[in-house]
Amino acid sequence: MRRKIFTTLILLMYITITQAQSKKDLILEVDNLRTQVREAETALSECRREERIASAKVESYEAQVNELKETNGNLLKNLNSFTEASNKRSDHINSTLESLVKKEAQLRVINDELSRRDSITLAVFTQFKQTLGSDPKITVSNGAIAVVMDNSYIFGENTKNYKVQDKAEAIIAKIGSVLKANPTMDIQIVSNSNLVESKDNKSNNWEIGTQQAAAIARILESKYQIEPKRIVATGKSELGLYSIETATEIIVQPKFYEFYKMVKENMK
Template sequence: MKKIFLMLLAGGLLVSCASKKDLEAALAKQKETKELLDTATVKLNACLADERASNARIEGFKEQITTLKNSNNALLSNQGDLVTLSTQGSRNLERSLESMREKDLQIRSLNDAITKKDSVTLALVTSLKSSLGNLQDEDISVNVEKGVVYISISDKLLFSSGSDKINENAKMVLGKVAKVVNDKPEIELMVEGHTDNQPISSTKFTDNWALSTARATAVTRVLQEDFNVAPKRMTAAGRSFYIPVATNDTPEGRAKNRRTRIIVLPKLDQFFDMVEKGMEEAKANAKKETEMKKN
């Protein structure tokens, strides 16, 4: 009887160990799948940008076809002055072709700018995940939505309940974010504070608006004072409880809604400068090609 009991106990321990290994393997597979999903999201955004550029080119071609048809109709309806109309039609055709070349080059320039932006986004996500890789998913996550990088940090990691004072242990996390940010001066940050819908009223905070704004400001202050992130690159915003990511009807949902979100943005003025420069170069190149064809 004693031998049978010992055999059953050993078998149970083996099953327990096997289950734990299966769970660890499943968690590792889940993390790998999530990283692949984020990478696929960035690539999807690039494909969508290509589609938009192609549609714009098609519309441009349609406009040129209409112009050419109008020129042709004008030639046919005025045969009495054939020489004059032929000359005018030739000029219209040249202008139409020049315009088509210009639009084509401009669309290519815009597509190149978008592709460059998406490449920067993918590199940023890779750097952040590498830096923050040892943290639990429920405490911090890095996601890409519509080409924008979001870092979401749970309040249990950053703050005590009802407080805007950042925990000392949380500064390690913000330091890792700051290192990536400081290595990429072409990006800016918006720090958003979010709460659940439970009312708060204290001597320091009159409501959730005040609490969420104070927490966002506290994060930007630590990034500036402790990790030398330039303040002109940051914006602090309180969002109260009006943008939940889960239901506020359960404790688990409210815990997910209490968070600080860091939105990583490219400097839009630099992006648009790059687009504008590409457009000007496209226009100049189109005119140059037209002159070369005339000669």
């Protein structure tokens, strides 16, 4: 009997100890679980915080990307505008260069023609100097040659006379030979008379000057075969040429209307 009781007591004690041990283990396990839960909650909170930070960064990056896209779009738009403007400027520059090249070519033609006319004028001037010598007066100015002779030598002392004296025809013959040798030159004969006294002084002097210029023109045409269409005869009154002295001026120059026509055609 005692033995059974003892055995029972031992069994009870084992069960009690075992249960106590199990309870302790359970408490420890619960504590561990609670610790794990707290750690999990802390980790979750950290994850959520990092998620919020990451979301904020994503939003910031998205905003930056959108801003960059907008900036890039504006840059592309400005680049296209700049390219278009640059192309227009390039076209304008090319057009300007073409125009300048054309103008340069036109000016070169005109300059060459002026040089050619100056060379012709100089050559004719040299012929006059060699043919006529130092008398009468010969000048060259603005592309024209002027041979000046005193009217008293050509027409005598009578200021109303418009018949050329025999002694003057020798010089007119030399002038005619130079003019005939240069058929491309235009001729203007200008004579002035300012010694006639009358109520209508200027009118009479113009008439006399014109008659004297025409007399020389007729000699050049009839005796030295100078084409009349090359000659212009003009009379002046007391307005004169260089002074109050009466004189006749034979002006010779390359055909101006041909030069004008050439320039006009070249500038089209």
